[in-house]
Amino acid sequence: NAGVTQTPKFQVLKTGQSMTLQCAQDMNHEYMSWYRQDPGMGLRLIHYSVGAGITDQGEVPNGYNVSRSTTEDFPLRLLSAAPSQTSVYFCASSSSPVSSYNEQFFGPGTRLTVL
Amino acid sequence: GQQVMQIPQYQHVQEGEDFTTYCNSSTTLSNIQWYKQRPGGHPVFLIQLVKSGEVKKQKRLTFQFGEAKKNSSLHITATQTTDVGTYFCAGPHKNSNYQLIWGAGTKLIIKP
Numbered sequence: 001n002a003g004v005t006q007t008p009k010f011q012v013l014k015t016g017q018s019m020t021l022q023c024a025q026d027m028n029h030e031y032m033s034w035y036r037q038d039p040g041m042g043l044r045l046i047h048y049s050v051g052a053g054i055t056d057q058g059e060v061p062n063g064y065n066v067s068r069s070t071t072e073d074f075p076l077r078l079l080s081a082a083p084s085q086t087s088v089y090f091c092a093s094s095s096s097p098v099s100s101y102n103e104q105f106f107g108p109g110t111r112l113t114v115l
Numbered sequence: 116g117q118q119v120m121q122i123p124q125y126q127h128v129q130e131g132e133d134f135t136t137y138c139n140s141s142t143t144l145s146n147i148q149w150y151k152q153r154p155g156g157h158p159v160f161l162i163q164l165v166k167s168g169e170v171k172k173q174k175r176l177t178f179q180f181g182e183a184k185k186n187s188s189l190h191i192t193a194t195q196t197t198d199v200g201t202y203f204c205a206g207p208h209k210n211s212n213y214q215l216i217w218g219a220g221t222k223l224i225i226k227p
Contacts, residue, residue: 031213033213040124040219041219042119042121042203042205042216042217042218042219042220043158043203043205043215043217044217045214045215048213048214050213056213058214059214090157090158092158097212097213098146098207098208098211098212098213098214098215099145099146099207099212101163102146102148102163103148103160103163104148104150104158104160104215105160106157106158106159107157108156108157109157
């Protein structure tokens with residue numbers, strides 16, 4: 001099992017460029033999430049999905065889009081990159097909602113810099 | 116809005132000393148989770164506490180969930196270099212089955 005994989009590991013963008021961060025998991029988990037991590041702050045939820053075809057906004061969704069066409073994949077799209085989106089992005093998956101037993105498995109992260 | 120406060124932000128200890136981080140929620144939590152993130156790494160699940168007053172141990176790590184289910188702590192006895200990293204607590208959003216609210220983390224630093 002590869003667990004949760006993310007690509008790329010590092011990315012530098014110019015303001016206004018768009019890109020897609022890839023996330024895949026091979027554990028057949030229904031629940032997947034995208035977080036951003038900024039210095040001195042905890043993880044903040046961007047978008048999440050409770051199954052293929054079902055997504056919803058988290059705490060900081062502006063400037064990001066997601067889709068979930070398969071159980072395995074959950075890409076995050078930056079529509080028009082801004083310096084405020086410079087961050088480390090983590091994808092996570094779990095087999096159950098947070099209200100029950102909920103071990104979240106994280107990918108290795110993507111370090112994004114927007115110039 | 117709902118908040119999870121975690122203190123201290125940093126703790127410097129000599130190897131062999133103890134370490135404690137505290138987590139306080141603005142609302143009652145159905146459960147609380149703890150994660151460890153090594154420098155340059157990703158968060159790794161440590162444990163989930165569910166019951167009021169629950170205490171769980173993992174070797175040198177002791178986790179507690181308060182009686183009111185609004186606070187929690189992680190205590191490490193006799194720290195080792197392998198304990199270095201940032202420890203986060205997280206609890207479910209009161210209005211969602213799918214969202215976690217995270218503390219800002221406590222960074223454990225071993226003095227040279």
